[in-house]
Amino acid sequence: MNYTSQNQxxxxxxxxxxxxxxxxxxxDVVPKDLRAKELxxxxxxxxxxxxxxxxxxxxxNRVLRSFRGAGVYDHFIPSLVGEITGRSEFWTAYTPYQAEASQGTLQTVFEYQSLICALTGLDTSNASLYDGATAIAEAALLALRVNRKDKILISSALHPEYIKVVKTYLESKAKLVFLDVSSFNGTIEKETLDANLDENTAAVIMQSPNYFGVVEDMQVMSVVTRNKNSLFVAVVNPLSLGIFKAPGEYxxxxxxxxxxxxxxxxxxxxATFGFMAVKKALEWKMPGRIxxxxxxxxxxRGFVLTLQSREQHIRREKATSNICTNASLNALAGCVFLSGWGNYGFKKLAEINVSKARYAxxxxxSLKGFRSKFGKDRVFFNEFVIETxxxxxKINEVLLENDILGPLDLSNHYNVLDCIPVSLNLLRMRMSFKNCLLFCVTEQRTKCEIDKLTEILSKI
Amino acid sequence: MDIPGNLKYTKTHEWVKIDGSIAKVGITDFAQHEITDIVHIELPEIGKQVKKGQPVAIIESVKSAFDIYTPVSGKIVGTNDSILESPENVNESPYEGGYLFVVEFDDEKEVESLLGAGDYKKLI
Amino acid sequence: MGRLLNELPVGYCPAYSLDSDIEINAQIPENLKRNLDLGLPNVTESDLLRHFTNLSRKNYALSTTFYPLGSCTMKHNLLVSERIAKFNNFTNLHPYQNSKTIQGVLEIMYNLEKDLCEISGMDYFSLQQAAGAHGEFASLLIIAKYFKSIKQKRTKVIVPDSAHGTNPASATLAGFDIVSLKSEPDGSVLPEKLKEILTPEIAAIMLTVPNTLGTFERNIHEISKVVHENGSLLYYDGANLNAIMGVVRPGDMGFDIMHVNLHKTFSTPHGGGGPGSGPVGVKAFLDPFLPVPKIEIAGNEFVLNYEKPKSIGKLKAFFGNFPVLLKAYVYIKSLGAKGLKNASEQAVLNANYMLARFKDKINVPAGNRCMHEFVLAPKASFKSAIKTLDVAKRLLDCGYYAPTVYFPLIVEEAIMIEPTETESKETLDSFVDVLTKIILDEASSEPQKLKDAPVNTAVGRLNEVEAARNPVLRWK
Structure with a gap:
């Protein structure tokens, strides 16, 4: 095809x-000896x-019934989301440099920022970042800028892909120290944080629900962190905030x-998006569009890109980040998604996730040959670890034959953590996730599908 | 352009008011005019040791950001925190209410090398 | 202006609802439970549909108007790409599915890499980066790791003052110090001047070709020679690749490493700010440093290879913005070799045609010819206190999105125009007529009209100073 329109x-x-x-x-200006042959x-x-x-x-490609999460989840997407993000006035626009002719994009970003603030309980949100992993890296960089310390403590129950990305971004800029996860509880213990936190710590990065699906006691960790004048960075699943404590609350x-x-x-x-919300005092240090x-x-009333002197097109090498293009259309999807549930509906959505996951x-x-990996009182959102x-x-093979995407095999997958300097604890930890499966059950899975899954598992 | 005769100046458009071993620093009327509407300012921490010519503060307009260099070496002993809330004061009163910070300076010679009002006027 | 979401009437029932076929059992210990009000609006689907649809109508977009945003390559976004990217067998896939069940995905990524290599003259590509700046950052990390591997300490990167702001920002993020190079009035780089700052500490120079003034780097041979003689690497910023597809390849010009913006040259939509994609291409000697995973063929199957011990690691979770990669690949398959070359030729023809119509009336600092874009310097034409900003706002009133303004920084009051190949002569003619009239006629005869502009948009000229001085960044 040819999309040019001039006739002869x-x-x-x-x-x-x-x-x-x-x-x-x-x-003609292109040197003759450099000209390309026909491609x-x-x-x-x-x-x-x-x-x-x-x-x-x-x-x-095969579309499967998914019982796998680990960072990417099969959730219900209301029809309105596709309808709005499918409007060409949104998807064929550029970054809203000319405000008066871009009020559609600008107001939806403003509303998106408002919704992210409401959800997280924090003061200021930016317009989005590439994805969750890069958002964490940017948060760590922000912390280094703010308090000029050089050590970052990172939960080793942070998603392994996120750990890898943070490492790529920060390896040469800060000392990264990983907090061991308790293989009994699936959480980071307060004592572990105490033992590693010191005056040089710029930030502590904790994920909840963490990679193993377990909800951490963020309140306790936040208090300890802030007592040492370090920044507490909460990595959260926004859907879980329908029922679990908001970062602003702790x-x-x-x-x-x-x-x-x-x-x-x-x-x-x-093609997803990363979000970032901060306390008011940090807003001029934020990366990205606002x-x-x-x-x-x-x-x-109208809306404009603002606090722009933080950004690369003005401050060049002194900018807070190099980000330019972000993930605006996906953030728009997020805005439309959040705006239609209402408080009751969004809470219920989160509760259905918990309930279905608990049922599964x-x-x-209770099946023979399967048991819970972590102690009894561990609270999870929609993912959990089973030891078998x-x-x-064989399990995943049989499930695949039934068009089911089975749980994630942690014994293999945890090798991603090769990026962390090997400690004795880590070796122990890796051993301890042998034979472990990470299941995910969202609102999309029906009782019938869960029952079928358990039936298949019982026969293996 | 307002260029008070009792102040010293730099080529980078800072003014300095000397009082004993204390130097009060701001930006000139010419500078605030060039920068246009100031929207945000970052000031140095009190107690910080600074070296002449080092960027210690930042002044930002909507579409640009400017480093402000300390005209003398020494210790930062005061900052004008009121302009953090009301950055427009620097536009409105660059030599009085809109000063930036105060340095206790080490080296008398550095002060001597600053420009007088006449020389600064020629510069702009 | 319309209302904000939180000002819409509270609905009897919200837009979405959901039921569970399993009893809800969501008791949570007090210490973990949310007590803070969620603060979400409660609006019906019909109200929300109107709200967002009306907002969309307050946007100028490529689908409604000419969008000559220089350096952003706002070419037509193929509709068939959008349709294909929505296939259930593409959208509904999990990244941790067994690679045997996503062979279609891997095949597309594998072949896109091959095609990008052919178009650019590079040997390998990584598709993981989410945007151009992300690609720059990845590239600079690769450069840093390469020099570390050969035990050379090189801490600085040269960036011309005409470059995009992302160049110095990315290099700094990767740990380099910036050496700024003053470019010539047409944005080009003189090898003699470059030589003066090429010290043993220089790791790389970042060049945009054609440069941001729309001029081809005529001394590229010589530049490549002096850079490589110094042991430094040559980096190609692919923002302007749309000018040269099928004509000349960065790899043949001597570039060692580069990024491409798929959301510019390869027609994928920009979505009002993203998602984009910034693949990184390298010559073979830099391949070991590319991000993981790499897509390879083993037997008759595509596989993901994570075993690259010298790799810089991961830049983003999973494999990259797959829908964007897919759309770009559809575009390439739509055009083929001939179509790609034709696209570049038309883009350059369109830009030169506009330039030819402007050049005797309005100052053009880079001369009489350009590649795919050009920069006007209208300052001399402004008799009154008119600024380029006023011209841009007046263009909005005339139904056009404004070109890029005040960039590149080396041209005062710059207006940077990139028509792309997908605009017709009629569109170009009307735009030239209108812009010429604004600058040469209205600016002197009716300056107030420009100062008051825009008046035909959803809102009048907005107060950016107030927005930054007293930031209101969410609804209160």
Whole structure:
């Protein structure tokens, strides 16, 4: 296909106006010996051919009933989300540089910021970051900027991919120390934090619910952290905030996380958004776009990109971050997603997740050969760890035959943590997640599907 | 442009008012005019040791940010915190209510090398 | 202006609801329980639909108007790409599915990498980065790791003063100090000047070709030579790749490493600010440092390889913004080799045509020819107190989105125009007529009209000073 629109007559006129003989003359400045040969790229397909061709490729992927989470979740997406994000006035616009002609994007970002503040209980939100992992890295960089200390404590129950990304961003800038997770409780113990926290600690990064699905006592950790004048960074699943304590309630300085659960499809883990909310005192140190309210000469309310002197296009090498393009359309999905539930509906959505996960947990752990990994009183949101004596590969093979995406095998997957300097504790920890499975059950899974899963597991 | 005769100046558009071993520092009327509407200011911490020519404060307008250099070496002994809340004071009163910070300076010679009002006027 | 979400009438029932076929059992210990009010609006679906639909109508967008935003390559976004990216067998996949069950995804990523290599003349690509700046950051980490691996201490990166702000910001984030290079009035780099600052500490120079004034770097041969003789690397900022597809390849020009913005050159939509995608391409000697995982073929199957011991690690969770990658790949398959080259030629033709119509009337600092974009310097034409900002706002009243303004920083009162290949001669002509009239006629005869602009938009000119001095960043 060809999406240019000049006919031969137009082209001739244009060439004449420019004063050349043909288009190739416009490239005379490109040295002759550098000119490319004709590219070896197939294509030139019509729309109809493309649809057929990509249908064929798509059919090589398998859509499964998912009992797997670990950072990306199968959640219900209300129809309105697709309707609004599908409006070309939103998806074909650029970053809203000309405010008066971009009020649609700007107001929705302002509303998004408001909703993220409401959810997290913090004062100021930016307009979004690439994803949850990079949002955590940016939070750590923010902490280093603010208090000029050089050590960051990180929960080793943080998602392994997030740990890897934080390492990539910060390895050369700060001393990263990992807090061991208790293999009995699946949480970071207060004593572990006490033992590692000192005057040089810029920030403590804790995730709740953590990688193992366990809800941490963030209140306790936050108090300890702030007593040492370090910043407390809460990595949270925004959906869990329907029922679990908000970062603002336990006095976190920064809340960050992955926004995929707020209205974005799984998309193999890509094109989601990261969110960041902070206390008022930190707002001028934030990375990324921020939208603010203002007025025109006639007193009409309007919205603009603001606090821009923090950003790369003005401050260049002294900017708070290099981010320019973020994840605006996914944040819009988040805005539309959050706006329609109401307080009762959103809380109920979170409660259904907990309830279904508990139902599945109770059924699975009572099967012969399966048991709960962590102590009895551990609270989880929609993910939990089960230890089994069965052959894990076999389990997932059989589930796959039934079009089910089974739980994540932690014994293999935890190898991702190779990035953490090996300590004796870590080796012990890795051993202790052998034969462990991380299950996820969202509101999307029906009772019937959960019962089928347990039935299959019981027969293995 | 207002260039008071009793002050010393720098090529980077700071003014300095000397009182014994104390130097009060701000930006000139010319500078505030060039910067246009100031929206945000960051000031140094009190007690900080600074070296002449080192960037110690930042002044920001909507579309730009400027480093402010200390004209003398020494210790920061005071900052004008009122302008953090009301940055427009620097636009409105650059030489009085809009001063930035106060340095207790170490080296008399550095003061001598600052520009007088006449030389600064020629510069702009 | 319309109302904010929280000012909409409280609905009898909210827009969405959900039931559970399992008894709700959500007792939570007090110490973990949320006590803070959620503060979410309670609005019906019909009210929300109106609210967001009306908001969308307050946007100028590529689907409603010419959007000549320089350096942003606002070309037509293929609708078929959008349709394909919504296939259930693409959207509904989990990143930790067994790779055997996402062979279609891996095939697309594998082939996109191959095509990007062919277009750019690079040997390998990583598709993980979420945006151009993210790609720059990844590239600079790769450069740092490379020099570490050959035990050279190089701590500085050269960035021309005409470069995008992301260049110095990314290099700083990667731990480098910046050496700024003063570029020539047409944005180009003189090898002699470059030589003077090429010390043994220089790790790399970041170049945008064509540069931000729309000029091709005519001395690229010589630049490449002096940079490599110094043992430094040459980095290509792919923001302006749309000018040269099928004509000349960064890899052949001597670049060692580069990024591409798929949301510019490869037609994927920008979504009002993202998601984008910034693949990083390298010559073979830098391949060991690329992020993990790498997609490879083993037997007749695509696999994910995490075993790259020298890799800089991960830049983002999982594999990258897959829907964006998919859309870009659909675009490439739609155009093919001929179509890609044709796109660049048309983009350059369109820009030169506009330039030709402007050049005798309004000052153009980079001369009579350009590549895919050009910069006007209208300052000399302004008789009154008119500024470029006023011109931009007046353009909004005339139904156009404004070009990029006040960039590049080396041109005072700059207006940077990039028409792209997908605009018709008629559109270009009307725009040139209107902009010329504003600058040469209205600016002197009716300056107040420009100062008061815009009046035809959802709101009048907004007070940005007040917004920053007393920030209101959420509803109160």
């Amino acid at each position: 007559k137009d082209k001739k006129e244009m060439i004449k106006t420019i004063g050349v003989n043909d288009v190739s003359e416009l490239f 070896n790229i197939s294509g030139g397909k019509t729309e109809q051919e493309l649809l057929n061709c990509f249908s064929d490729i798509a059919s090589k 006095n976190a300085d920064i809340a960050v996380g992955e926004g995929q659960v707020l209205g974005s499809s799984m998309n193999v883990g890509g 939208v603010g309210q203002t007025f025109d000469k006639r007193g009409n 947990f109770d059924r699975i752990k 004596e069965k052959d894990i590969n």
